[in-house]
Amino acid sequence: MAIVVFSGELQRFTGEERTRVQALRYREIVAELLERYDALTEENLMDMAVAIDGEIIHTPLLETVGENSELHFLHRISGG
């Protein structure tokens, strides 16, 4: 099962720093998290990038993760 690690921002909604998910596809991971945490909304996650095993991906809609992957949601950076 992949591990999802929540940023400080998201921990306000999840109440915990990390969890494990059954799903391996991003969309299904999001659905699983929304099901698990009442305070978490799709909007909380929609504007965030993810890092899957250290690789930062701005638009993760079609991503998949491995059984032992580590997934972080993080603020989307633009730069100057």
Add this chain to the structure above:
Amino acid sequence: MSEAQEFKYIGQRTIRPDGFDKVTGRAQYGADLNLPGMIWGRTLRSPHAHARILAIDTSRAEAHPDVFAVVTFKDFGNVQSEKINAGEGAADMLDLARNCLADDKALYHGHAIAAVAARTERAADDALALIDVKYEVLPPVLNVEDAMKDDAPILHEDQFTQGYEETPSSPSNIATRVEMKIGDVEAGFAEADVVIEREFRTPTAHQGYIEPHACTARYDENGQSMIWCCTQGHFDVRTSTAKLLGLDLGRLKVIASEIGGGFGGKTVVYQEPVALALSRKAGRPVKMVMNRDEVFIATGPTSAARLKAKVGAKKDGTITAMQGWMAYEAGAFKGSPMMPGVMTMYTPYDCANLLVEGFDVVLNKSKVAAYRAPGAPQAEFAAEMVVSEVAEALGMDPIELRLKNAAKEGTQTIYGPKFKAVGLVECLEAARDSEHYKSAVPEGCGRGIASGFWFNIGGQSSVLINMNTDGTGTILEGSPDIGGSRASMQMMAAEVLQIEPSCLKPIVADTDSLPYSEGTGGSRVTFATGMAVIEAATNVVTQVRERAAAIWNVTAEQVDYADGVATNTAGEDKMTLAEVCEAAKKTGGQISGTGNINARGPGPGFAVHVCDVKVDKETGKVDVVRYTAIQDAGKAIHPSYVEGQYQGGAVQGIGWALNEEYIFNEDGVMENPGFLDYRIPLASDLPMIETVIVEVPNAFHPYGVRGVGESGIIPPLAAVGWAVGDAIDRKVTELPCSPPRVLSLIQSG
């Protein structure tokens, strides 16, 4: 990729493809397009920092014989609140519209109120004086302390602080509050033998690009529109302008002119939608060019910030806890780069206990825009100053302390993932081993060192490579070239095609010619657009092998391609790239390769700078006497351009540290909106910036590229700040280290 590769063209110092046009004056910048029948647009700006707009009467201006059109906010149509991509902070389309032309309130001195298009610039200026605006002047809020008070005048009655467990019921100037943490800082500080805590301030600073914002817009009778402008992202100009004016994207073409500097400041629109609105109303092309005053007062500088930093360490130099607090000025609308400030503040350190809290605060100054590593220089200034003070307190060399605690592969970042391979340790070692650092500090001087971190980004990039019948080609990219990227695109395509870079002409194509590309920012272009170029060139090679195979009646798998020559491995045949392209009409038409990607896996960038300064103790004037910039490029595609980025970042950071600041009077009017009084460093002010390119490849790029445009502006604030303090035996806590401030510190005893 992770291993060192052998390259034929990557790493050479080729002649830049845009050089001749620039040195001969042929290059066409934002103000250089003139069209038949063109008229001039000028902007009426608020004389007040905070005022309710009770009425705007444009009738006298409209009656002026040379005036063709006057526009106000109402000409934007029905703009809705909608999140948009406009830099670091959360941005809103309605805020963007209200920044381009004020709605019911003027929120800063210089805020655009109305615009006029007239036969000449002079007539347009005259007509501005005929617009009657009735204001109810309100008290301005000019610093974060005042803006965060419970009884502060509120800029936006519909803004409620986000980021608390429960959203407050009263409106606030604090748009957002964020907290990020790892571990337990209280426990970490309890373990420490030394704890240093200080508070810092950094000023509002402008990007200082030499070319003012300029555009020419034309709205045609058939509803087709065109904007020519200097911008870092012409696709985003198209999106913003089309939304503000209610246009279909397909009816608006935006052409990016040559650009005379941006550094993040040209990632948003100011007068482009206004010029097109004027053109639509006037039925003529409209040119608008800001003067320098307008650039300073009405475009986005970077945030002034108030920061606190607290660091604890054991006697052996192990850092046990790091804590930070910051409040960033957003200007008139939410969306300061506070978030990346929180994310970067302590990222150069591998520390188990971190806590950083940040606030995004609106006040009556122009809305901030991105500026090279937005938000990071302020936050890392505070962090680096305190880390150097910890080293001093422990009697440790500041580089050794940083090496002992440096972020490296596997380090857990405060913002999420663990690092893959990064080059901070290599940069610190290069600094330690440099001739500069090993040399004695000159008599009467001070020395500072500091590190800096920036994420770098990927994102959407589109590229088309069209091959000609003689084997030359054109690279169309969607990324405006603000830092030499055409040269690096040319070299990466040449590397794949195995032909001389000069055989390939890189151009920045307009929005009609390519699919969407994100703007040039986040040090993304050589990384992300470079990957699109590699994909497009690889696509060309695939077609070359297929075409040669068709001619030889073999399969494509039986054709090798190397050194610009296709070889039939099943026979003796060979064809050069030019010969395959010449024969293309017989094998299916001309060869063209595409690369449309959303690049992932940007490589974090670290920099370490060493600075020596001399301080005139009678006047407080600071001279940088020696400066070395060391940075991890991943792979330097064109080393001269990489060095140029290091030097440019260092010089901008030095300016920020030494002299640059907006000075406002009590009414919120900027008193120094010009380069005589807003002092950026000149070449004659500084020594040659020495550079060291470190190359720790980014595993997610085919050639190992990281971005190099931004990290270099981060270390100078603390490197210079600490060096000044070292020279005068004081602690610098506020930038810039301008002569009056340094003299005051010296005299403080």
